[in-house]
Amino acid sequence: MPPRHLVALLFLLLAMVGCASLPEPASRHAVLLVSIDGLPADVPGSGRMPALDAIAREGTRAEWVNPSYPTLTFPNHYTLVTGLRPDHHGIVHNNMRDPALGRFVSKDASAHDGRWWGGEPIWATLQRQGGIAATMFWPGSEADIAGERPRHWQRFNGAVPVQARVQQVLAWLDLPPARRPRLVTLYLEQYDVAAHAAGMDSDRAMRALATLDAGLAQLRDGLRARGLGDNVDLIVLSDHGMADVRGEDVRYIDDLVPADAILPEYGGQLMGFAPRPGREREVEAAVLGRHDHFQCWRKGELPAGWHYGRNPRIPAIVCQADHGWRVWMRHWPAQAALKGEHGFAPEDPGMRAAFVAAGPSFRAGTQLPAFDNVDVYPLLAHLLGIAPAPNDGDLAPLRPALRDARR
Numbered sequence: 001m002p003p004r005h006l007v008a009l010l011f012l013l014l015a016m017v018g019c020a021s022l023p024e025p026a027s028r029h030a031v032l033l034v035s036i037d038g039l040p041a042d043v044p045g046s047g048r049m050p051a052l053d054a055i056a057r058e059g060t061r062a063e064w065v066n067p068s069y070p071t072l073t074f075p076n077h078y079t080l081v082t083g084l085r086p087d088h089h090g091i092v093h094n095n096m097r098d099p100a101l102g103r104f105v106s107k108d109a110s111a112h113d114g115r116w117w118g119g120e121p122i123w124a125t126l127q128r129q130g131g132i133a134a135t136m137f138w139p140g141s142e143a144d145i146a147g148e149r150p151r152h153w154q155r156f157n158g159a160v161p162v163q164a165r166v167q168q169v170l171a172w173l174d175l176p177p178a179r180r181p182r183l184v185t186l187y188l189e190q191y192d193v194a195a196h197a198a199g200m201d202s203d204r205a206m207r208a209l210a211t212l213d214a215g216l217a218q219l220r221d222g223l224r225a226r227g228l229g230d231n232v233d234l235i236v237l238s239d240h241g242m243a244d245v246r247g248e249d250v251r252y253i254d255d256l257v258p259a260d261a262i263l264p265e266y267g268g269q270l271m272g273f274a275p276r277p278g279r280e281r282e283v284e285a286a287v288l289g290r291h292d293h294f295q296c297w298r299k300g301e302l303p304a305g306w307h308y309g310r311n312p313r314i315p316a317i318v319c320q321a322d323h324g325w326r327v328w329m330r331h332w333p334a335q336a337a338l339k340g341e342h343g344f345a346p347e348d349p350g351m352r353a354a355f356v357a358a359g360p361s362f363r364a365g366t367q368l369p370a371f372d373n374v375d376v377y378p379l380l381a382h383l384l385g386i387a388p389a390p391n392d393g394d395l396a397p398l399r400p401a402l403r404d405a406r407r
């Protein structure tokens with residue numbers, strides 16, 4: 001071979017090696033998971049949130065999502081990102097006690113201790129498989145869970161306005177590929193806060209919906225402005241619904257059994273307590289079964305569909321209030337006059353959660369029948385193209401909303 005040709009061949013080989021080592025054009029696909037705390041299932045499509053309705057029209061809307069038991073914020077948010085029932089992931093209540101760890105209060109530093117949080121949240125699943133996740137708040141995101149934390153995260157601060165949270169989400173999507181997240185969560189509590197304080201259909205709650213909808217519009221505009229409109233799968237959902245309550249609709253457990261016979265863990269829409277040692281028979285005889293506006297069970301005997309009762313953090317006896325009611329102790333301070341509450345049975349229509357999604361992975365204009373919120377984690381893993389950790393969910397109910405073609 002003449003030397004000229006050898007040199008040409010060498011160049012060709014070098015060029016081929018060079019090409020092979022060039023980075024792949026980085027995919028701009030990302031999954032955005034937005035939670036509007038307490039948003040009832042019937043808000044999407046109602047006209048009260050036009051930007052949310054537009055997402056539903058472009059993609060898919062579920063008739064509703066069945067929340068897990070109990071219908072409280074921390075148990076359900078962590079179910080959404082693990083696919084595990086609260087009984088299995090261990091966040092069995094916003095406030096709870098563990099035989100070894102002591103007391104957990106969702107709003108204090110105990111929630112930042114990873115030992116409370118079982119299972120594997122989606123951000124850990126993604127990062128273990130080489131991806132990057134970011135959380136603009138989410139219960140569990142402030143804890144180091146089994147050695148993983150979202151690459152980008154912030155400590156919860158309810159004073160950060162919706163607009164600033166959306167800006168942070170968009171800023172993360174602007175990062176260079178080596179730091180850009182493929183999964184971003186955004187948590188918004190404004191409706192929940194307003195509905196608790198003033199009632200679910202109050203002016204204050206309606207103003208919160210308007211603020212939240214403006215945030216969704218800002219998010220969509222921001223995605224479009226970055227040319228990401230067709231690259232981002234956007235899911236907007238809630239953890240549970242909401243119900244109006246009246247302060248006077250309360251039942252006292254110590255009307256059934258002497259207050260000193262029980263060791264209460266928490267009260268409210270559900271109450272959990274243990275009989276004081278030696279008083280088990282007396283307490284069980286007095287409280288187990290149906291009462292006026294509530295019902296009590298041994299922890300292992302709750303309705304099977306609630307998948308709840310084996311975790312050591314669940315107290316021996318659990319009472320569940322009927323829609324609108326509350327179970328309390330006479331000597332406890334009167335609760336602040338709340339007008340809205342959740343925590344009622346998961347099959348209570350008022351507790352149904354919302355689900356809307358649009359983006360490259362979703363078919364336009366599909367309506368899904370109700371599914372369980374444990375199914376969201378397998379959906380997220382599917383959208384991210386990663387292997388899910390073992391979980392209680394199933395992708396099957398969501399498949400009709402998905403495009404067949406994989407990216």
Ligand code: AMP
Nearest residue numbers: 072073106107138139156158189192193
């Ligand atoms: P709930 O008591 O079930 O209505 O919980 C809703 C409240 O939980 C919101 O109003 C927030 O103040 C609070 N919250 C949500 N996420 C977090 C978090 N990551 N850390 C602390 N508090 C939170």
Ligand code: ZN
Nearest residue numbers: 037038073239
């Ligand atoms: Zn909530």
Ligand code: ZN
Nearest residue numbers: 038073192196
């Ligand atoms: Zn709430």
